[in-house]
Amino acid sequence: MVYVTRKAHFSAAHRLFNPEFTDEQNEAVFDKCNNVHGHGHNYEIEVTVAGNPDPKTGYVIDLKKLSELIDVVILSKVDHKHLNFDVPELNGIIPTAENIALVFWSLLEPRITEGTLYKIRVAESDNNFAEYRGN
């Protein structure tokens, strides 16, 4: 089993708040991430696929194809968007890195046909990131 990873990047705005919370609760829980007009990040995602290299190509999965799949399935929906308003798949979901990783997994996992999706990492910044491995 070999694990191959492709990184990708997108820039987006988001705001953390729970509509069921009062303003005071949102402020207490989400602090500066609760700014009404939102703030933003250069997100970095890592998509890892596990499998055995095909003896004819040496690839677990062609990373150019994986990159194109990430473009279509993820980046086209979130790049240069506001995650709270512009992304139907995130409707009703607080856009933390944790939740974004879970949603990206659900979007990408059924589309991986060579190898199997092993891990998705979503980094909001150099210092903060979340990973999901499917269970």
Place this chain on the structure above:
Amino acid sequence: MVYVTRKAHFSAAHRLFNPEFTDEQNEAVFDKCNNVHGHGHNYEIEVTVAGNPDPKTGYVIDLKKLSELIDVVILSKVDHKHLNFDVPELNGIIPTAENIALVFWSLLEPRITEGTLYKIRVAESDNNFAEYRGN
């Protein structure tokens, strides 16, 4: 003359558009940066001060003090904010990296009392940045 630099980071949303343009013009000029709800970045700024090291301290300027000044004069106004709505100093200004660098210079330059401000660099992403040197 020695040049000392302090980096700092902030996360913010912005939208590029000119209110005097039609929607079509804004779309044509600013493309995906014109998304109505904005998008965002992890901005990195570099502030460079030029001067002669003080023989008693070895410092052109104490970078801890410069860091605190950057916090007060810049970061407190823009971090986790939407640059089009939340920052009075950017009112009426299209928040490109170029214009942000010019505004940050005007805010910071009068506050530098050891050495002289030499350069401000504002990076929107690893691949895009603007620098201003005061003229």
Place this chain on the structure above:
Amino acid sequence: MVYVTRKAHFSAAHRLFNPEFTDEQNEAVFDKCNNVHGHGHNYEIEVTVAGNPDPKTGYVIDLKKLSELIDVVILSKVDHKHLNFDVPELNGIIPTAENIALVFWSLLEPRITEGTLYKIRVAESDNNFAEYRGN
């Protein structure tokens, strides 16, 4: 299960030597890391917590709170210190990245009350790091 990580940084001096070794043994084993007055590093640490995101917040653990905990429990004790002299928790311990990771785990693990501590990574430099996962 989602894994969230917070990075932090500190700058410290250290010297590698075993007081039970002769000078020759210390020199042979630790080489330039055995310099009597010590040397130093910009250490980077990654703290990973595993758990299920709270449906009310989308957080496994609020990374701002985790960051504050790292500040109190770790950084306040080691940042801008000499690890051989200034840190009681490292008394009698050879301050390799391996041992530092083990000590940081023991300090931090009992303090994590949302999710469970999954991994601590301690990097001495871009090229050298150690990880501990609790067993």
Place this chain on the structure above:
Amino acid sequence: MVYVTRKAHFSAAHRLFNPEFTDEQNEAVFDKCNNVHGHGHNYEIEVTVAGNPDPKTGYVIDLKKLSELIDVVILSKVDHKHLNFDVPELNGIIPTAENIALVFWSLLEPRITEGTLYKIRVAESDNNFAEYRGN
């Protein structure tokens, strides 16, 4: 169990193609990586060894010694070389990151005598990498 990692770098040319494919097949499968004269990368490798720190040294394995071993066993063979022509160990193997990781594992694993080899990561670029963990 503690996991220690050493990074290393080498620069090499390679070409992806399968001699059993027609030119059209090679073009279809490997695209621009199939350029006849090859292209190249600054490769970054990470070698991770797992073990218990020796109480006398605090080391799982001395990373200076691991670095020297990586130099002898790997870098001396591939640095500033063309992977398709100059490296006997890669003869008959399509030099994808996946296959390079497998070959490096087979070269290095028998030479690790303190701790056990846990993982080898081979990155072709910031965005593409492969990992092998021995099974």
Place this chain on the structure above:
Amino acid sequence: MVYVTRKAHFSAAHRLFNPEFTDEQNEAVFDKCNNVHGHGHNYEIEVTVAGNPDPKTGYVIDLKKLSELIDVVILSKVDHKHLNFDVPELNGIIPTAENIALVFWSLLEPRITEGTLYKIRVAESDNNFAEYRGN
């Protein structure tokens, strides 16, 4: 005057040698960079344009357009190529970072119509780079 910079990346093979040198001279001067089959790098280039931001757009030059220009004028010619064989513009030129920067300048400078080209930086690796500023 504001200076805006766009980074771009390409992967290429090259070999350093002077056809007028003997093999011994090439070996003495270029050492491991003289490997007959070549070696390779992930090159990073920075293109800096100087000018006054247009008051209607806030741009010195639209970095998306600059990026597209870099794609057409530079990357399409060198990415995933062998610089000694596949690039007519480099014919007869020893492909050091210095010479590559000079050639890229000559290709790009006449095509910059907003602002003026100020600097081109060509990095072969994290540790080695060359800059040219037009004189």
Place this chain on the structure above:
Amino acid sequence: MVYVTRKAHFSAAHRLFNPEFTDEQNEAVFDKCNNVHGHGHNYEIEVTVAGNPDPKTGYVIDLKKLSELIDVVILSKVDHKHLNFDVPELNGIIPTAENIALVFWSLLEPRITEGTLYKIRVAESDNNFAEYRGN
């Protein structure tokens, strides 16, 4: 004129204090950098040489030779050392990044015989650095 740069790294301990200051003054001026036993950094230096590429080699200066010169003239004296105790060239000098840059210039400038030394940058950390250009 082309500018070529070589990066290098060293790890060292230092303490900032002025022996002519009282303890209170040192504490007030240098704060946590005044810790009695010192602290440390992974320093990164950039050495830039300006010149015209030699038509026979394409080099302003062979960066391998520059690297070896940096090893001999600088790194051998400071790597894995305590800058306040182990480096005669820094005797009596407060080891700020500014002063280190000035001393490294004085050591290296007379040894550069191809091209001329243009700039030395000394970074204590990702966020703090000093540059000297010879006047």
